[in-house]
Amino acid sequence: MHSVDVLIIGAGPAGLAAAIRLKQKDKGLSVMVLDKACDLGAHSLSGSVFEPACLDELLPGWRTAVGSFVSQMRPVERDEMYFLTSRSALRVPAFLVPSGMHHAGDQIISLSRLVDWLGQIAIKEGVDVYHGVSAASLLWENGAVKGVRLVDQGLDKDRKPKENFLQGEQVCAHTTILADGARGVLSREYISKVGGNKNPQVYSLGVKQIIRLPQKNNFGPGRAIHTLGFPNRPDVFGGSFFYSLAPDLVAVGLILGLDWRYTDLDAQKELELLKTHPLIARFLKDGEVIEAGAKVIPEGGFFALPKLVSQGAILIGDAAGFVNMEKIKGIHYAIRSGMAAADAVVAGDLSTYEVNLKAAGIWNAMHQARNFRAVFQAGLFIGAPLSMVQRYWPLRIGMPKDHMRTQKGACLKRTLKPVIDRERFAFLSGTMHREDEPSHLIIADAAICARCEKEFQSPCTSFCPTQVYERKAKAIHISATNCVHCGTCSVKCPFENITWTPPEGGEGPRHKMM
Numbered sequence: 001m002h003s004v005d006v007l008i009i010g011a012g013p014a015g016l017a018a019a020i021r022l023k024q025k026d027k028g029l030s031v032m033v034l035d036k037a038c039d040l041g042a043h044s045l046s047g048s049v050f051e052p053a054c055l056d057e058l059l060p061g062w063r064t065a066v067g068s069f070v071s072q073m074r075p076v077e078r079d080e081m082y083f084l085t086s087r088s089a090l091r092v093p094a095f096l097v098p099s100g101m102h103h104a105g106d107q108i109i110s111l112s113r114l115v116d117w118l119g120q121i122a123i124k125e126g127v128d129v130y131h132g133v134s135a136a137s138l139l140w141e142n143g144a145v146k147g148v149r150l151v152d153q154g155l156d157k158d159r160k161p162k163e164n165f166l167q168g169e170q171v172c173a174h175t176t177i178l179a180d181g182a183r184g185v186l187s188r189e190y191i192s193k194v195g196g197n198k199n200p201q202v203y204s205l206g207v208k209q210i211i212r213l214p215q216k217n218n219f220g221p222g223r224a225i226h227t228l229g230f231p232n233r234p235d236v237f238g239g240s241f242f243y244s245l246a247p248d249l250v251a252v253g254l255i256l257g258l259d260w261r262y263t264d265l266d267a268q269k270e271l272e273l274l275k276t277h278p279l280i281a282r283f284l285k286d287g288e289v290i291e292a293g294a295k296v297i298p299e300g301g302f303f304a305l306p307k308l309v310s311q312g313a314i315l316i317g318d319a320a321g322f323v324n325m326e327k328i329k330g331i332h333y334a335i336r337s338g339m340a341a342a343d344a345v346v347a348g349d350l351s352t353y354e355v356n357l358k359a360a361g362i363w364n365a366m367h368q369a370r371n372f373r374a375v376f377q378a379g380l381f382i383g384a385p386l387s388m389v390q391r392y393w394p395l396r397i398g399m400p401k402d403h404m405r406t407q408k409g410a411c412l413k414r415t416l417k418p419v420i421d422r423e424r425f426a427f428l429s430g431t432m433h434r435e436d437e438p439s440h441l442i443i444a445d446a447a448i449c450a451r452c453e454k455e456f457q458s459p460c461t462s463f464c465p466t467q468v469y470e471r472k473a474k475a476i477h478i479s480a481t482n483c484v485h486c487g488t489c490s491v492k493c494p495f496e497n498i499t500w501t502p503p504e505g506g507e508g509p510r511h512k513m514m
């Protein structure tokens, strides 16, 4: 059994910012970071147009530092928004774009690279960073969190120990910081126990591709484009983004609210459909998809925030639900909430965390955007104008869990044959799992799947971006090795019949530029 002062679960921007800050403030603290990815940044995925001011506070002088992350980020030089119909595109004038959606001064980055860079800094500061280590559950003692238990390694498909079996160890800590991201297994366990949220957390699914363009291309450097409209129906929340990562590299993504009502919505196919739009096809002409990935984004906002502190534990970043919905950005909040948590730990009083969040501006901004996502339940054309005035409505607008909005018989019936199908998408994510391990995706009751097929036509066979779920011989067959750890199935199954559990450490996607 290991024991440390501070244990951080998740080596994302939040967890690593907390780790760095802890060591900056108190060199004598023992700080350990555990992450399930095979490498730093391999499970990280975001847009990402980044507000870098938070790094000025965490790492003064970082802008002149040498490092792949710093030299590879690109300032936004052209910031555009379009409304798309199926064949045309209308440029939205800047004065009509909500203030939160302007990106001048922001940097186009790869979150995977940012995480790798922060991880190297944390290691230099003396933090013990272990990737390839999966945590299975929290250790509780008299209502207090005392650390975590790691996943057992070396089980066969029937959960019998193989020769190399290693029982999951316990890691004990005075304080455990939960930074395991959206739908993180440990943060979910923590939230289900301590609660505190007024609305359930709701999510969007983001599907993203990195596309290599010819040197001479129609997109160009320093460009950030956002779109609304096609291929989304007005009742589906979301939009797309296109960011220049380099003169010949563009990050392309589609974000879709998981409260969509359609039983056959396949986000990866929707992204491929978007790429057929004349404007987008011109931008991406002769491009080659070289990387892909998917991830859910917590969008419930202020009213979905759970109790952030309990005895022995603090919740930070996406795990807490810190995303600014007016900007649909969360990396700067992840970093700032990590710093706020570290300051509370060093002060020896975890209850100061919320005070620190207020001082960092997160609380106020989350409160201002408190009903932003909720008003879009009425669809784009009602939600968009309401979103501009929602901050003046003092009361909470309720939101059901995403899966409850799936509607029997609602279908998109897309006929597109995508260039990148879901199998190819899984391949491009680099995802890998041991073939002979127990499935990390658990269906609680096969009889419910039969009912789901009759009532909802098994939406899991559509909503999983890598086609992990297929109907075979009247049963749901699971290809767990294709899973990219996006979290969708644990949110969107109409009967909450699927549980996502952590597989062995080092498995899952292998992102490099996401």
Ligand code: SF4
Pocket (backbone or CB within 6 Å): 441, 463, 464, 465, 466, 467, 468, 482, 483, 484, 485, 486, 487, 488, 489, 490, 500
């Ligand atoms: Fe995402 Fe679930 Fe499919 Fe894995 S199985 S890729 S978590 S929807």
